[in-house]
Amino acid sequence: MTPTSLFEPIGHESLADAVVAQIEELIAAGILKQGRKLPSERDLAESLNVSRPKLREALHALEERGLVQIRHGEGTFVAALTGQAMLPALLSLYGRHEPAFFDYLEYRREQEGFAARLAAQRATKSDKARIAEILQEMERAWREQDSEASRETDIALHTAIVDASQNATLIHMMASIYDLTRQGVFYNRDFLRTIDGTGKELFDQHVGLGQAVIEGDEARAETAALEHINYVEKSFRMGIEQKQREAMAEKRRLLSRSASK
Known part of the structure; x- marks a missing residue:
């Protein structure tokens, strides 16, 4: 019933x-x-x-x-059951140190791959309906270029997949991790949407992940979760490298101007 x-x-x-x-x-x-x-x-x-x-x-x-x-x-x-994943001082420190961000992604990659596989195995009709609804809202947000709704549906989708894993420890621990994501502690998600100009690639990854869970394809769901985090990591590494190149180019320009005076 x-x-x-x-x-x-x-x-x-x-x-x-x-x-x-x-x-x-x-x-x-x-x-x-x-x-x-x-x-x-x-x-x-x-x-x-x-x-x-x-x-x-x-x-x-x-x-x-x-x-x-x-x-x-x-x-x-x-009540707060798992406590804060990190205290404010450590969050501030992590925000200033790039290697910590990639540790965060490494942790998410392993946990979300595991969660996606379990979700594909265990998702109920209600879980699948919830994921499908989030994907519909995510598509609307993408088409309207609503960055706030895109952020919320992104976290909602990952949360729904973890919930569908039916693993209580994973659910509680990842809820704490997603709080960090929601707060924008490690990165500004809007950067990812600008990589291909429209955010279409990011949207397609989420759709592929959600559909694999809905269809009960364990291997595809796990692979989609891993590839999604790999994409995030690769994109941010590219962004960091571009910033470094721009900084070096600006120093060369300033040096050249100084030498010509």
Whole structure:
């Protein structure tokens, strides 16, 4: 039977402990991720078929276990479970040192290749529908040259594929990594879109990756993920080399002007 709600009604014999168990299961599976706001107390109690006092009891138990944060006046949120991938000082340091960026890509390449293969094996109908919807939105963003929507759909696609791997550890760890990507810590994604003038190559790579997962082609999905990151790495190396050539050319021009005076 297809679920109609994230939460399932609980029988009166279970109550608070069953609420705790159900929310814990959703967190452990990576369905509820850190920072996610839970439904309002009223909606949650109705979905779970429990009284609001019993719901509060369960939420307080989850808070004591460090799994949720109850913010008065704001609601209940899934707690930070994996912590920050890097502290601000290290992020700043990485942002100034190019080798760190390529270490980041190396890590992503291996994890995303693994995730794509698992996703092609394990993706459910819902996972595939989600990926297909993101690809449609990605195409719209590309055609309209909407850079903000392109960035968001890029991260959304990679996240959806990792989620479809059904590997909870991978889901939680990569969520932290994608936060760095969303913050633009390592690079400005817009640069990639300018390489071929339109961003078409980047778009085609994402479509190929998403379709391979949808079609359940494990080898093609893994290869597409690896080749995508290889493209990103190659493109940025080219960009760095071009900047270096331009800097050297400018120094030669300045030296030549100085010598002619």
